Amino acid sequence: IAGITQAPTSQILAAGRRMTLRCTQDMRHNAMYWYRQDLGLGLRLIHYSNTAGTTGKGEVPDGYSVSRANTDDFPLTLASAVPSQTSVYFCASSEAGDAAPYGYTFGSGTRLTVV
């Protein structure tokens, strides 16, 4: 199935625990992104990667880390979860990091609750 796969779909996590959200795409897109979406706020960029081997910080990177070892995978790690990281997390990809007119393709999201 062409697209982006995120796992898990949802998770309840104890504060202080470490967790990795998985994201895999099979479209051979160069650019990948992690967003969080909170009620009443727009999508906020956490980290991005314009190509395999490179990553960059977005608007809200604190408490999160990413890696991009290959084109397909872009995992997001919460080193020590806090309740303010309760959110819906979306992974997205695009053909190019700059002028792509086709927009982003999004995964189905991970609903994370930190208690």
Next chain:
Amino acid sequence: GQNIDQPTEMTATEGAIVQINCTYQTSGFNGLFWYQQHAGEAPTFLSYNVLDGLEEKGRFSSFLSRSKGYSYLLLKELQMKDSASYLCAVRDSNYQLIWGAGTKLIIKP
């Protein structure tokens, strides 16, 4: 700072026409996107404008005025399945997408 403004919520009647406005103030401009997001689902791409004017795609049209920092999404012949949130996003000078909070559109029979 960078800012995207959209109405929080709108209500319209099935079969009617609705216009969802978006105003933006960003550091640079490299295109504007509209996405649709049904409750509990991922956003899906609707339209892209980079030049001034109207882009039509079936029942949906999107308009852009770069000088006014303004766009709208026009939905015609509304159907119940159009009930969703509509997100406006602008790509800035660094080619990063800046997102509005979205407009929740409620369609009534």
